[in-house]
Amino acid sequence: MPIDLRSDTVTKPTVKMRNAIRDAAVGDDVYGEDPTINHLEQLAAKIVDKEAALFVTSGTQGNQVAVLSHTQRGDEVILEEHSHIFSYETAGLSTIAGVQARTIKGVNGQMPISDIISAIREDDIHCPKTALICLENTHGDSGGRILPLHHMEEVYRVSRKYRVPVHLDGARLFNAAVGLGVDPKEITKYTDTVQFCLSKGLSAPMGSILAGPKDFIEKARKWRKMLGGGTRQAGIVGAAGIIALEEIIGRLQEDHLHAKKLAEGLARINGIDIDAEGVETNIIMFSIARSGLDADEFIKKLHGHEILANSAGPYRIRFVTHRGIATEDIDTAIEAIKRIFAEVKVRV
Structure with missing residues (x-):
C-alpha cells in the first residue's frame, strides 16, 4: 500500500464505523424521522455549544448553506484571500449565493483586525451591505495554522459592534482544538455559526455538520433541500459520524x-x-x-x-x-x- x-480525506472508516453503518436505525431525514441523524445533530450541537445542528453532505455544502442563510443576493462577505470558501469552493459565493467577496490578506490565516474594520461597509446606496465575516480554523492554505483564541475573540468583538455575524469554516475544527489544548466550545463561542467535517481526520466516510441558532438551522435546512442535500435514510452514514465525534477526536x-x-x-x-x-x-x-x-x-x-x-x-x-x-x-x-x-x- x-x-x-x-x-486526511483519504481516511477509511473504522471497523466499528462499518458495523454501525450496517446496523444503523434509519428513517426519512427530510421528514425529520431518521433517529440516527437526529442523534448526530444533537450530539454535534452540544459539542460546539450551539442550539441546533444540521447534517450536510460535505463541507462545501455546509459553507454554502451558511452563506445563503446569512445573506441576501447583492450582499458582501469578508474573508481571508486564501480561505477555502473563496479559493476552493468553485465560486459558489457568486454563482449560487449571489454575494460579493471582499478578501483581505492575512498572516497565517489571520486577517488584521484593522483591515476587517476598514472593510465593513457604511450604509451607502452605492455599496453592498456587509453581511458576514468568514473565518477558517485551521487555515488550510497556511499549512493548517491555528487561529489563536485572542484573534477570534477580537474578530467577534468587532462583529458585535458592527452587527455582522461570524461564520467559521471549521473543517478541521477539532485539529485546532487539540492543537490549542482546549474544548471546541472555547473556539466556537466566538462564532455565530460553524461548519465542521466528519470525513477528514475523523475518518467518517462522508458528511459535515453546520451548527448555530435554532432559527438559523431551520432556514439552513430549506437551503440544504434546494441544493439537493435533503437525503433520506441518511443514518447509514450518520452512524459513522457519531463514532467519529465520540471516539476519534482524541x-x-x-x-x-x-x-x-x-x-x-x-x-x-x-x-x-x-x-x-x-x-x-x-x-x-x-x-x-x-x-x-x-x-x-x-x-x-x-x-x-x-x-x-x-x-x-x-x-x-x-x-x-x-x-x-x-x-x-x-x-x-x-x-x-x-x-x-x-x-x-x-x-x-
Whole structure:
C-alpha cells in the first residue's frame, strides 16, 4: 500500500464505523424521522455549544448553506484571500449565493483586525451591505495554522459592534482544538455559526455538520433541500459520524506529532525550505524551488517510492498526516525524499 500524504480525506472508516453503518436505525431525514441523524445533530450541537445542528453532505455544502442563510443576493462577505470558501469552493459565493467577496490578506490565516474594520461597509446606496465575516480554523492554505483564541475573540468583538455575524469554516475544527489544548466550545463561542467535517481526520466516510441558532438551522435546512442535500435514510452514514465525534477526536494529537516529526526531518534535507516550527497541526507545506525540480516532477519521483502527495503551487508541496499514517511511514517518507534530493543539484 502506498503512503498516502495527499489529504486526511483519504481516511477509511473504522471497523466499528462499518458495523454501525450496517446496523444503523434509519428513517426519512427530510421528514425529520431518521433517529440516527437526529442523534448526530444533537450530539454535534452540544459539542460546539450551539442550539441546533444540521447534517450536510460535505463541507462545501455546509459553507454554502451558511452563506445563503446569512445573506441576501447583492450582499458582501469578508474573508481571508486564501480561505477555502473563496479559493476552493468553485465560486459558489457568486454563482449560487449571489454575494460579493471582499478578501483581505492575512498572516497565517489571520486577517488584521484593522483591515476587517476598514472593510465593513457604511450604509451607502452605492455599496453592498456587509453581511458576514468568514473565518477558517485551521487555515488550510497556511499549512493548517491555528487561529489563536485572542484573534477570534477580537474578530467577534468587532462583529458585535458592527452587527455582522461570524461564520467559521471549521473543517478541521477539532485539529485546532487539540492543537490549542482546549474544548471546541472555547473556539466556537466566538462564532455565530460553524461548519465542521466528519470525513477528514475523523475518518467518517462522508458528511459535515453546520451548527448555530435554532432559527438559523431551520432556514439552513430549506437551503440544504434546494441544493439537493435533503437525503433520506441518511443514518447509514450518520452512524459513522457519531463514532467519529465520540471516539476519534482524541487521537488527532497523533497526527500532529507525525506531522511535526515529518517536518523536522524535511528541514534537515538540503534543498527543502520549510518552517518546521510553524507546523501546528497535521498539514505541512514546503518549497522545493532550490532543488531544480518543479512540483509535478517531485511528485512523480515520490510515486516511484510509493508515496502520494499533492502540489500547492509550482514549487510548493503539501503533506497531510492522518489515521492511515504510522510512525514507520514517516521514517520511510523522510528516507525516500533524502534519496530523491541526493540525485538533484540543489541551488544555494
